[in-house]
Amino acid sequence: MSNDVELNPGPFFQFGHLNARSLNRDDKFDEISELVKEDGFDVFAVIETWLNDRVPNDCLQIPGYNPIIRLDRHQKMGGGVAFFTANSVVVKRRLDLKLTAVEFLWIEFRIKHFDILCGVCYRLTMTAFPLIISLSTFSWFLTKFVSFPNNTSLLCWEILMLITMLQIHQGIVR
Numbered sequence: 001m002s003n004d005v006e007l008n009p010g011p012f013f014q015f016g017h018l019n020a021r022s023l024n025r026d027d028k029f030d031e032i033s034e035l036v037k038e039d040g041f042d043v044f045a046v047i048e049t050w051l052n053d054r055v056p057n058d059c060l061q062i063p064g065y066n067p068i069i070r071l072d073r074h075q076k077m078g079g080g081v082a083f084f085t086a087n088s089v090v091v092k093r094r095l096d097l098k099l100t101a102v103e104f105l106w107i108e109f110r111i112k113h114f115d116i117l118c119g120v121c122y123r124l125t126m127t128a129f130p131l132i133i134s135l136s137t138f139s140w141f142l143t144k145f146v147s148f149p150n151n152t153s154l155l156c157w158e159i160l161m162l163i164t165m166l167q168i169h170q171g172i173v174r
Helices: 028-039 131-146 159-169
Strands: 015-019 043-047 069-071 081-085 091-093 103-111 114-122 154-157
Touching: 015 028, 028 043, 043 114, 069 103, 081 103, 081 114
Parallel strands: 015 043, 114 154
Antiparallel strands: 043 081, 069 081, 091 103, 103 114
16 A cells, blocks of 8 residues: 555545624624634635624634634625634635625635635625626636646535525525
């Protein structure tokens, strides 16, 4: 047997996702912080952060984690997306993948020799952001992803968004 094989490598990495419905409210941030630390997430995505410029990043610091990476909604209350990443993860925000029509936040990091591109999106209501626009946005992103510089790259993004969009389109979710 070759020495480059791990007999029981365990999980590749721990990824979590949560709709917070406001990190500002009550003890919500403290609860999420405990969840992230206890479960040892490498990357944790949050939607509906409800953050704005009045909430500084240092108020949202989780011990053992890099500073929060966030995209706030500025026009009105609600929305917003963010990532918490463990200190062991070297992460880079991908501003080149930013879309102005939707709250979409992208980060890039490397785990176990794999470059991973990870995105989190808060989807507006279907009346404001129709399915066809969602799918064309995804197609635009795929053209960007194809040019990602490493053949061993993985794509990790909020698949729940696509499932929800398809369910709404099929009338399963309202």
